[in-house]
Amino acid sequence: MANDLQASSSPVRNRVLAQLAPDDLEALKPLLRPVEFRGRAVLQEANRRVECVHFIEDGLVSHLSGTRTDFVETAMVGYFGYVGVPLVLGAEVSSQRSVVCMPGTALRIEADDLTRVMADRPQIREEMLRYVPALIAQNTQSVLCAAKHEINQRLARWLLLANDRIQSDVLYITHELLAASMGVRRASITNALLQLEADGVVEKRRGAVRIVDRPALESRTCDCYHVVRDAYDRSCVADSDEHRHDSGEGIVAGTA
Numbered sequence: 088m089a090n091d092l093q094a095s096s097s098p099v100r101n102r103v104l105a106q107l108a109p110d111d112l113e114a115l116k117p118l119l120r121p122v123e124f125r126g127r128a129v130l131q132e133a134n135r136r137v138e139c140v141h142f143i144e145d146g147l148v149s150h151l152s153g154t155r156t157d158f159v160e161t162a163m164v165g166y167f168g169y170v171g172v173p174l175v176l177g178a179e180v181s182s183q184r185s186v187v188c189m190p191g192t193a194l195r196i197e198a199d200d201l202t203r204v205m206a207d208r209p210q211i212r213e214e215m216l217r218y219v220p221a222l223i224a225q226n227t228q229s230v231l232c233a234a235k236h237e238i239n240q241r242l243a244r245w246l247l248l249a250n251d252r253i254q255s256d257v258l259y260i261t262h263e264l265l266a267a268s269m270g271v272r273r274a275s276i277t278n279a280l281l282q283l284e285a286d287g288v289v290e291k292r293r294g295a296v297r298i299v300d301r302p303a304l305e306s307r308t309c310d311c312y313h314v315v316r317d318a319y320d321r322s323c324v325a326d327s328d329e330h331r332h333d334s335g336e337g338i339v340a341g342t343a
Contacts, residue, residue: 101142101194102167102324103218111211114204119194124187126259130170131185137178139195140171146191147252147260149268150226151184158184159233160268162225163245165252167324168218174198175205175215188268189249189259217322224318232311238271242279243308245269246298248315251325283307 099105104112119142124130130141130148141148143166150162150170161183164170170185170193205212225248232241245265249258262280266273280296283289288304290297298304305312319325 099142099194100144100166101169103169103215104142104194106217106323107211107214111208111214114208115196115201115211118196118200118204120196121192122195123190123192125190126187127264128187129184130187130193131181131183133181133184135181137171137174137181137198139197140169140174140201141193141195142169143167144192144194145253145255146187146193147189147249147258149186149188151186151268152182155184158267159229159270161229162222163188163248163252164222165249166254167252167319168222169215171198171201172219172222174201175212176219188264189253218324221315221318221322221324225315228311228315232309233270236309236311238269238275239279239282239307240309240311241269241271242276243283243304244312244315247301247304247308247312250298250301251316 099112104115107115121144122141124141124146131137133152143164145166148164148170149160150164151158152161153159164185171181173179173181205215232244236244242265245268246258249260262273262276266276269276280289280291283304284291284296286303286307288298288300288307290299316325
């Protein structure tokens, strides 16, 4: 499977890889293995050695802090980024758990292979480090948001950030997992969605929620969304135009 990417002429979707110099990307391609991941799959355990790095092509991964039974999401990773930042920073162990919250695909590289290539081609590390300040901003803002803002604002922020990272109208996430990620009761998520529906911002369907009016959803979020969005724009791993698309058939799939 590792040679499939090398033989393919189609460009990579992951934004960090796509912004590498052509020669650097060609050096990585033979080492990248396309993989699929399912919901709730663990890509990285906390306090464990980083054995591989996943460049997300599709889907959504949550960085979680806490224990297995008492945790909160500190950041989400889509095709803007990758899972395995500690390795690029020179650390061998991750302090956070990385769990798939929406199924998708990634390009995986073994840690030893990436370390060797970065030593030979320092510019690869430099390009990968451009993503780190935006991720730190998301981590920091998530803590502030959880401490200071109402559930309706926090839910709007989560939906908007997830939509940006998936770039798909369908966001597969259950109420239960969403509540766990945000550190709130499931009933709180349900009530917040009902309020958004009553305001004409979303429309609940069987197992799904349709985003009717994205601009209205943006007006209901806190400033945390804009802080994080702008941090990714500055890092050049996100296209600012993608945050300003018209509202469409946005759907968040989950439990009714």
